[in-house]
Amino acid sequence: MNSPEPNSNDLLTSSQLKALEAESIHIIREVVAEFEKPGLLFSGGKDSIVMLHLAVKALQPAKLPFPIVHIDTGHNFPEAIEYRDRTAKNLGIDLVVGSVPEALESGRVQASTLPGASRNRLQTPVLLDTIRDRKFDAVFGGARRDEERARAKERVYSFRDEFGQWDPKNQRPELWNLYNGFTNTGQHIRVFPLSNWTELDIWQYILEENIELPSIYFAHEREVFERDGMLMAYSEFLKPENGEKVFTEKVRFRTVGDMTITGGLKSDAETLEQVIAEIAVARVSERGASRADDRTAEAAMEDRKREGYF
Amino acid sequence: MELLRIATAGSVDDGKSTLIGRLLFDSKAIYDDVLDSAEQHSRRQSSEYFNLALLTDGLKAEREQGITIDVAYRYFSTPKRKFILADTPGHVQYTRNMVTGASTADVALIIVDARHGVVEQSRRHAVIGALLGIRHVVVCVNKMDLVDFKEEAFRPIQDDLHALLEELEIESHHFIPISALEGDNVVEKSDRMPWYEDGPLLPHLENLELSDLTQDAPFRFPVQYVIRPLSNQYHDYRGYAGTIASGSVEVGQEIAVMPSGATTTVTHIESPDGEVTSAGEAEAVTIRIADNLDISRGALLSSASERPTSDNTLDATVCWMGERSSLRSGAMLRIKHATHTARAMVNELQCKIDINHVSVTEASEELKLNEIGQVTLRTSEPLVFDQYASSRGTGSFILIDESTNETVGAGMIGRPPYLGEIGS
Numbered sequence: 001m002n003s004p005e006p007n008s009n010d011l012l013t014s015s016q017l018k019a020l021e022a023e024s025i026h027i028i029r030e031v032v033a034e035f036e037k038p039g040l041l042f043s044g045g046k047d048s049i050v051m052l053h054l055a056v057k058a059l060q061p062a063k064l065p066f067p068i069v070h071i072d073t074g075h076n077f078p079e080a081i082e083y084r085d086r087t088a089k090n091l092g093i094d095l096v097v098g099s100v101p102e103a104l105e106s107g108r109v110q111a112s113t114l115p116g117a118s119r120n121r122l123q124t125p126v127l128l129d130t131i132r133d134r135k136f137d138a139v140f141g142g143a144r145r146d147e148e149r150a151r152a153k154e155r156v157y158s159f160r161d162e163f164g165q166w167d168p169k170n171q172r173p174e175l176w177n178l179y180n181g182f183t184n185t186g187q188h189i190r191v192f193p194l195s196n197w198t199e200l201d202i203w204q205y206i207l208e209e210n211i212e213l214p215s216i217y218f219a220h221e222r223e224v225f226e227r228d229g230m231l232m233a234y235s236e237f238l239k240p241e242n243g244e245k246v247f248t249e250k251v252r253f254r255t256v257g258d259m260t261i262t263g264g265l266k267s268d269a270e271t272l273e274q275v276i277a278e279i280a281v282a283r284v285s286e287r288g289a290s291r292a293d294d295r296t297a298e299a300a301m302e303d304r305k306r307e308g309y310f
Numbered sequence: 311m312e313l314l315r316i317a318t319a320g321s322v323d324d325g326k327s328t329l330i331g332r333l334l335f336d337s338k339a340i341y342d343d344v345l346d347s348a349e350q351h352s353r354r355q356s357s358e359y360f361n362l363a364l365l366t367d368g369l370k371a372e373r374e375q376g377i378t379i380d381v382a383y384r385y386f387s388t389p390k391r392k393f394i395l396a397d398t399p400g401h402v403q404y405t406r407n408m409v410t411g412a413s414t415a416d417v418a419l420i421i422v423d424a425r426h427g428v429v430e431q432s433r434r435h436a437v438i439g440a441l442l443g444i445r446h447v448v449v450c451v452n453k454m455d456l457v458d459f460k461e462e463a464f465r466p467i468q469d470d471l472h473a474l475l476e477e478l479e480i481e482s483h484h485f486i487p488i489s490a491l492e493g494d495n496v497v498e499k500s501d502r503m504p505w506y507e508d509g510p511l512l513p514h515l516e517n518l519e520l521s522d523l524t525q526d527a528p529f530r531f532p533v534q535y536v537i538r539p540l541s542n543q544y545h546d547y548r549g550y551a552g553t554i555a556s557g558s559v560e561v562g563q564e565i566a567v568m569p570s571g572a573t574t575t576v577t578h579i580e581s582p583d584g585e586v587t588s589a590g591e592a593e594a595v596t597i598r599i600a601d602n603l604d605i606s607r608g609a610l611l612s613s614a615s616e617r618p619t620s621d622n623t624l625d626a627t628v629c630w631m632g633e634r635s636s637l638r639s640g641a642m643l644r645i646k647h648a649t650h651t652a653r654a655m656v657n658e659l660q661c662k663i664d665i666n667h668v669s670v671t672e673a674s675e676e677l678k679l680n681e682i683g684q685v686t687l688r689t690s691e692p693l694v695f696d697q698y699a700s701s702r703g704t705g706s707f708i709l710i711d712e713s714t715n716e717t718v719g720a721g722m723i724g725r726p727p728y729l730g731e732i733g734s
Contacts, residue, residue, distance in 0.1 A: 016313050016392045018593075021582055025594040026534070026553045033535040033607050033649070057582040058594070061547065062539040145383045152382045171380065172717040173406055173631050175413040177553070178646050178708045182715035196394055198385045 017205050024051075024193040025058040026177055027156055028140070031191050032058075032065060034181045035138040038191075039096065039131075041310060042068035042087075044080030044214055045256035047142030049087075050202055051194055053211055055140070056091065067094035069139070071127045071310075073119040073258045074101035075237040080256050083214040098130035118261045124309050128164040131188055138181065138189045141310050146198045157181055158190040164308030166190075203279055207272045218275065219252045219267040230263025254279075313392040314515060317415035317444065319400040319408045319435045324423045325452045329490035330397055333512065334386050336497040381411045390516040395419075400431050405665065405680035406631040408435065409720055412442035413706070416520055420449045420471075424457045424487070428470045430666045436471065437668045440478035441627060441682070441726060443702055446518060447475055447483040450511060454503065455489040461505040477728055478668070481521060486511050527591075528616035529557035529565065530696065530704045532648035533609045537596055549580065549596040550605060555648065555703025556696075557613060559597070560588035567603055568610040568694040569620045575600040608650035610694045610704070618704060622692045623657065624723055628685050630677040632711060632718030637677040637685070643718070645689060647707035653690040654709065660684040668728055684725060698722035 031038050040055060042048045055064055070084055088095035100122050103109045108129070109122045131139060145152045155171050157179040172180050181189050194202070206213065223234040225244040232238055234246050238260040251264035252275065269275040320326025384395040396411030398404065412418060418439035422432050432449075439447060449471055457463035468485045475483045486495055487506050494500035495510040508514070537549040559565070563576045578598040579586050589595045597611060605611075612618055630637045637656060645654035662674035662683045677683045698705030709719030 019313055022553060022592055022594040025582060029534045029551050029594070030649075058551070059535075059537060060580075061541075061544050062537050063541070146385045149382075152384065153380045168380070173410045173720065174717075175410050175708055175720045176702060176706045177414075178648075178706065180646065180708060180710055180715070180717045182644070182710060184715065196383065196385070198387075200387075201392075 014208065017201065017208060020197055020201060021054065021057075021205070023177075023196060024054045027179070027191065027193040028055050028058040030179055031138050031140070031181070035189070037134070037136050038066040038138040038140065039069040039134065039136040040064075040066060040140040041127075041142065042070055042084060042095075043142075043256060044070075044076070044084040044087075045142070046202055046206065046213055046217065047144065047194060049083075049211060049213060050197075050205060051140060051142045052087070052091075053209065054193060064091060064093045067096045069096045069098065069130060069134075069136075071098045071123045071130065072100060073123060074099065075119060075235075075258045075260050077214070077216050077233075077253075077256060077259055077262075079214045079216045083212075096130065096134060098126045100126050103129070118258055120258055120261055121309075124164075124307050127310070128308050131164065132186075136188060137183060138191055140191050140193060142194055143192050143310060144194050144197050144199070144202075145192075154192060154195070156192055156195050158192065159183070160188050160190055160308065162186040164188075166306050166308065168306070200276070200279060203272070203276045207276060214256060216253045216256065219250050219270050221248055221250050222264065223247070224249050224251060224264060227263075231266065232263055233259055235259050312520065313394060314417060314518065314520075315415045316393060316395045316417045316419050316515070317398065317408075317411040317439065318395060318419040318421065319398045319411070319431075319438075320421045324400070324421050325490045326397070326400070326421050329421060329450065329452065329488070329496065330384060330395065332490045332493060332496050333395075334384060336493065336512070381407050388512065388516055393515065400435065402431075402434065403680060405434075405438070405682075406629060406720075408438050409442060409629045409631075412439050412444055413702075413720065415439075415442070415444055417446040417448060417515070417518065418444045420447060422449060422451050422467055422471070424451050424453045424463045424467070427467050432471065433474060433667070434665050436474055436478060436480075437665050440480060440668075440728075441629075441665075441722065443698060443722070445481040445521065447480050448511070448514065448518075449483065449485045450490075451485065451487045452490050454487045454494060455492050459487070459489075459494075459500075459502045461503075464506075479728065482518075484508070484514060486514065527556040527701060528613040528618075529559050529563075529611070530555040530613075530618065530701060531559065531597065531611040532650070532704065533605060533607055533611065534649050535607060536605065547598075548602075549578075549598050550609075550611065551594075551596045552611075552649065553594045553703075554589060554591050556591055556701045558588060558590040559611075564614045565599070566612045566614045566617055567599075567605055568612050568618060569692050570603075570609075571617070571620075572601075572603055573614050574603060608648075610648065612694075618694050618696050620692050620694045622689045624687050624689070624693065624695065625725055626685055626687060626707070626721040626723045627663070627682060627698075627726060628677065628709070628719050628721045629682045630679060630719050632716065633679055634714075635711065635718060636679075637683070637709075637719060638675065642712065644710040644712055645687070645693075645707050645721075646710060647693050647695060648704055650691075650693060652693065653712075654687045655689075657686040657688045660686065663729065668726075671729060684729065685721075687721075695723050697724035699724055699726070 100119050103126045109125050155174045224231040225240040225246045252267040253264050269278050382397045386393050398407045398411040420435045451464050451467050464487045488495040497512045499510050531552050531554050533550045534552040537551050566573050577600050579589050580596040639656050639659050641656045643654050661671040664670040696704045705723045707721045708717050711718045
């Protein structure tokens with residue numbers, strides 16, 4: 001078989017990805033140089049995987065000087081947890097887990113009894129506790145500005161007060177590549193090195209760098225049921241109600257979140273190239289397609305972010 | 311082609327958000343669910359037509375008030391190019407947001423309402439763009455549908471701004487008559503303005519050539535971080551990590567280590583993908599050198615033949631961004647310049663610049679929020695810098711309030727040639 005000729009479109013993508021990569025590496029190095037105790041939020045989702053990949057590249061050949069941090073709702077895809085543990089082990093770095101089930105057990109947080117409630121919102125107090133307990137002064141997050149319109153206003157260095165709150169109307173101006181990381185005790189900075197990446201950039205970079213992803217990102221057969229137009233994975237954490245029928249479907253997931261709120265898409269895309277081809281023509285945003293949490297209110301994300309969410 | 315960073319500014323009614331909504335919509339960067347959500351909001355506000363602007367306003371307060379408050383970044387791409395658009399409000403009370411958006415942009419997109427002609431705000435956008443070193447300006451004369459697509463509405467605006475852009479020494483400028491609402495000359499060429507012979511906006515942005523002035527600039531590399539693996543495998547490894555601010559570097563090149571001025575030779579350049587023999591502007595690399603010199607964060611590796619200035623006094627144009635304080639002579643601040651943080655004292659506030667008429671300056675006791683002036687600073691340690699006009703990366707700085715930690719100022723080293731004499 002002949003290898004295909006590189007076309008101008010491939011070259012274009014490559015130069016853009018290199019520019020985004022360089023910008024992200026610059027941000028990661030600033031944080032490592034200026035902060036005493038950074039941590040990197042890692043969910044086993046594609047954005048945090050790319051962020052970790054960039055951090056490794058930014059500091060090679062040295063080992064990462066900070067831990068990865070996972071806020072575990074206890075309802076995660078086993079494939080993502082396995083990936084998380086293996087990644088930490090391979091890189092020889094610490095894994096810090098903030099556990100929602102433990103916080104529920106100790107009474108630190110209360111589960112909502114409302115129908116349709118998930119543990120999504122419970123992650124915020126657990127995240128803030130973890131940041132405080134570990135004395136993190138900078139926390140890397142994989143959020144992108146193209147994800148959601150409240151995120152479009154977020155800084156690369158996003159200041160959080162003693163309560164972990166984000167104040168969208170009172171953000172520090174951010175100019176050139178000069179980031180202001182000064183904080184007082186108890187405050188911290190959320191750092192978003194992927195701010196300028198789009199979903200498609202992430203996928204193309206994964207392809208170009210040949211980065212391994214958890215298997216749930218690729219089409220596979222799974223027991224699902226339909227809820228609010230999304231295909232929810234049938235699991236011990238989420239069962240059908242009101243006559244919702246369980247059936248087997250070939251699906252893939254576009255984001256990796258809590259199993260109870262992350263919907264799958266009917267898909268035949270088993271390879272990265274096929275996934276990218278599907279995304280390039282997709283007409284629904286990844287949050288709209290697969291996150292029940294963002295559908296609840298027009299400003300759902302802004303509200304959660306103000307409280308200290310990722 | 312590289313990605314293109316665009317800064318735009320506009321006021322409530324000139325149709326900026328509509329234009330951006332149109333660009334995103336027509337380049338299919340908007341997903342259906344986002345459209346639905348904006349549509350629902352439109353309906354709640356009982357708008358007559360679908361409000362494209364709602365696609366871009368992100369915060370609740372912005373949607374309620376129908377204005378853009380903060381800088382928002384938008385992303386769209388065509389098969390030819392990826393675009394990052396910094397969308398900022400245009401009102402004078404948001405000058406600092408405009409300055410912020412312009413600081414990283416290659417192109418300024420200025421929007422003028424065809425019915426009102428060049429207003430103060432249009433001039434202000436041009437001046438801020440020029441001060442921030444933007445070399446390319448595209449002027450969209452919008453709402454041509456409301457002036458019957460007449461050339462007579464377009465030409466006076468073009469003539470008026472043309473003169474200003476020349477005075478500001480903008481390298482390339484281009485004028486396009488459009489209707490963002492109806493889509494004329496945004497993505498597709500309009501057939502309602504046969505007198506306009508050039509192409510529409512999007513193809514112009516796709517094909518805009520950015521001059522490579524900085525490729526020939528002298529090599530500048532602020533050291534961010536020293537990588538020392540402290541492992542057996544890399545026992546003696548010591549790499550200087552950073553992003554090339556200007557120029558290029560190659561293995562074997564003689565370089566100077568600033569501020570000490572010691573010279574050494576580059577032995578290795580490591581890119582994110584491994585060793586390379588040379589690297590250019592904006593690349594994030596790790597450099598290793600032949601000699602064991604004392605180099606830490608804040609140092610700058612430089613071309614040995616063309617060295618930057620090393621001084622503890624500097625003359626700069628500053629935009630004040632502090633809400634609760636003002637800049638006055640004698641004020642003490644933190645300064646972050648490249649990778650170096652020091653303390654700075656305001657030696658003198660030379661003058662305030664009228665950003666609506668850039669050649670006019672006036673003496674002033676203080677710079678308040680959103681005001682721009684020319685200052686002399688003295689720093690606690692020498693800074694290694696260039697003029698902003700020749701290097702954004704080594705010619706820019708931010709000022710930080712020592713008690714609140716807020717970013718209160720943005721500075722560009724040097725004095726723009728088009729500024730009037732002080733007191734004129």
